[in-house]
Amino acid sequence: MKFAPGAAVKVRDDWPEARGPVHIRTPHYLRGRQGTVVRHLGDFANPEDLAFARPASRLPLYHVAFAPEGIWPGGGADLLVEVFEPWLQPI
Amino acid sequence: MAAADLTLLRTDSDRLLAAVRGLLAAKGIVTPEEIKERIRFVDEAHPGQGARMVARAWVDPAFRATMLADGTKAAELLGIPMRGMPPLGVLENAPGLHHLVVCTLCSCYPRAVLGYPPFWFKSAAYRARAVRDPAGVLAEWRTVLPADTTIRVVDSTADYRWMVLPMRPPGTEGWSEDRLAGVVTEGDMIGVTLPHVTA
Numbered sequence: 001m002k003f004a005p006g007a008a009v010k011v012r013d014d015w016p017e018a019r020g021p022v023h024i025r026t027p028h029y030l031r032g033r034q035g036t037v038v039r040h041l042g043d044f045a046n047p048e049d050l051a052f053a054r055p056a057s058r059l060p061l062y063h064v065a066f067a068p069e070g071i072w073p074g075g076g077a078d079l080l081v082e083v084f085e086p087w088l089q090p091i
Numbered sequence: 092m093a094a095a096d097l098t099l100l101r102t103d104s105d106r107l108l109a110a111v112r113g114l115l116a117a118k119g120i121v122t123p124e125e126i127k128e129r130i131r132f133v134d135e136a137h138p139g140q141g142a143r144m145v146a147r148a149w150v151d152p153a154f155r156a157t158m159l160a161d162g163t164k165a166a167e168l169l170g171i172p173m174r175g176m177p178p179l180g181v182l183e184n185a186p187g188l189h190h191l192v193v194c195t196l197c198s199c200y201p202r203a204v205l206g207y208p209p210f211w212f213k214s215a216a217y218r219a220r221a222v223r224d225p226a227g228v229l230a231e232w233r234t235v236l237p238a239d240t241t242i243r244v245v246d247s248t249a250d251y252r253w254m255v256l257p258m259r260p261p262g263t264e265g266w267s268e269d270r271l272a273g274v275v276t277e278g279d280m281i282g283v284t285l286p287h288v289t290a
Binding site for chain 1 (some may be wrong): 143178180182189191195196217222223225226227241243244245246247248249250251
């Protein structure tokens, strides 16, 4: 487990959708955005492999908080979203 | 399922379902009894289950603490079947903080405690707008929050299922747990509405 509660993180600005068939549980609107780890929720089988019936390793899943600024133009609210560890980078 | 039964099924999807269930059993992945049990769990689940949890949390601080730390355990303490269900997380509303649950990617919903999701929860409009304009969504539900309230949108993207523990409404002092559960609706536990007492 890489991130402790309170860790500042950035969601990878990656778009695997452009490279072929995928099943991604990281919403588009969070790619490249900065947030704060709230807590580790547990380890769960990687949905990106499960969806294609591939052997799936268990990955740490975090609850990550995001401020509305810089996500939606002139609106939004605080966000709390489950994000798998490989999608998070330390900042 | 025996081949003879298949001839009684009318649609292709019925036949496909029967074939898949037969294969799952034949390959020993799940037994017909397990499928039957799961269907029973899902069919028996309804928002009254979540409402029972909320009412208990309002009158029992120890239960409330358990519920916020481990929703699955709290549900099981009230006899709600959780075996094989995704873990349940509970987020507490407080003065100045309101939670709104959405699944922008599909329709993840805490079915074990709220039953089948309402049609609008799965709509593209709710899923898109709940994250982008939650204040507008709440206004359309005629849900009025105090001006200084932070709205926190919970996007249910992965393995947990989330429900909201709303604040106990004024005017319910001294009420029994059953009576309290009666004022809690499905919408209150998603966060589009607030429990209220009609005079």
